[in-house]
Amino acid sequence: MLRRLVTGIAKLREYERNERLTRAELEARKLAKFRTLAGHAQRHSPYYAQVIREQRIDVATCAPGDFPELTRSLLIEHFDRIATDRRITRAAIGRFLESSDDASELFLGKYHVLQTSGSSGATSFIVYSETDWARGMAQTLRRGWAPWGTGTSRRPRRFRVAYYGALGGHFGGVAMVSGSRRAVLRLLVRTEMIEINDPLGSAVARLNAFTPDLLIGYVVALKALAGEQLAGRLRIKPCAINAGGETMTPSDRELLERAFACPVRSSYGATEFLMMGLTAPGTSIMVLYDDDLHYEIRDDHCLVTNLYNRTLPLIRYRMSDILRPAAGPSPVPPYLAIDDIIGRSEIVPLFRNEVGAMEALLPFSFFAMRVPSVHGFQLVLQDGMRFQLRICPDPALDATRHPDCVAATRREVAAILERKRMRNVDFDVVIVAALPPDPRTRKLQLVVDARSRSEGEGGIR
Secondary structure (H helix, E strand, C coil): CHHHHHHHHHHHHHHHHHCCCCHHHHHHHHHHHHHHHHHHHHHHCHHHHHHHHHCCCCCCCCCHHHCCCECHHHHHHHHHHHCCCCCCCHHHHHHHHHHCCCCCCCECCCEEEEECCCCCCCCCEEEEEHHHHHHHHHHHHCCCCCHHHCCCCCCCCCEEEEEEECCCCCCHHHHHHHHHHCCCHHHHEEEEEEECCCCHHHHHHHHHHHCCCEEEEEHHHHHHHHHHHHCCCCCCCCCEEEEECCCCCHHHHHHHHHHHCCCEEEEEEECCCEEEEEECCCCCCEEECCCCEEEEECCCCEEEEECCCCCCCCCCEEECCEEEECCCCCCCCCCEEEEEEECCCCCEEEEECCCCCEEECCHHHHHHCCCCCEEEEEEEEEECCEEEEEEEECCCCCHHHHHHHHHHHHHHHHHHHHHCCCCCCEEEEEECCCCCCCCCCCCCCCEEECCCCCCCCCEEC
């Protein structure tokens, strides 16, 4: 704990110094960090040692552009050789995740393991040492980012943060929020974590009792709560809302601001890089706090290098996000600013539950399914009371085991529906060979609406 605390304090002091730099000075510091990372990767990562040898890269004078791109498929294929600890393997992590549903539990007692959602069509693992994690999470404490540092709390007590999302499994959102319950952060923050698979009425009751200062969640989840707030069933007065996990449209922002009468900030993050950006106060411009990230923005994708993760080096990692640089100066120099992130914006299916009330079946509910052989899914709405769940199994899974995979998925889906009092909703599970990303967003659309226009139950956009 002491090492994490020292690392976090050092990062905060570094951020303060960086805020006084010019853009060129910040880039020079980042280049020095990159060369240190490259040297570490050369010594400890067999994959990067081979790349450096074959490409004849001089780590003392190199730049990110000297390295080839790293795609998700390459990361999956060469994971064991990219990792800098030979005990870190996909097989060992797979066994760990089969028995661990707690995002705060450490692999080998020392590594944070996060599982990607597979939104680009394939599932992978990202691993951080405790020191890597402290460096990455320090972003949430920086000036202007940490909500308890803004003077917005209305009562002399610990700042109350409510997270509304999928709590099971080792996913980025729940892992980062649950970190506020550890070490020194628990002295500053009181955190309430609410499962999106619980009935909506239960979530409303817990939020009314907790009275959060800051509300965090996926955009689709927050929109469901906004409907409850406007209907008068939810009665909270947060001083800020942080929405993430997907693209926030102008209409989404207007709905949330109208419902909760407070500033709504859109956060940008990824399992591979943790917190990456946040909208500037009073604007829709996203500031990329790139002290420890190197961006290469292309027309239809971006390449990002993680400068602080020494456990699983990611150099020029290809992301399908499309970033549009802001036309004017950055509102928070010397950092990069973008006008937009083109990602997914999901439909939220609405079904009438067992007691006749409309209930949202949030697509992110399915991220916590405990079926290791499933590498991706897509929900297809078929009519007002029925959906199909398409699943993409591990290609290495023998076809004779596909029926077992379908049966295990059916049990998980049935448990989700039972928890939400939606056992009256019918569904099928089918196996597909691939789940191609949406051609516009480069993301897998988690929900596809195959209903006719005349269907009356609808969904939230």
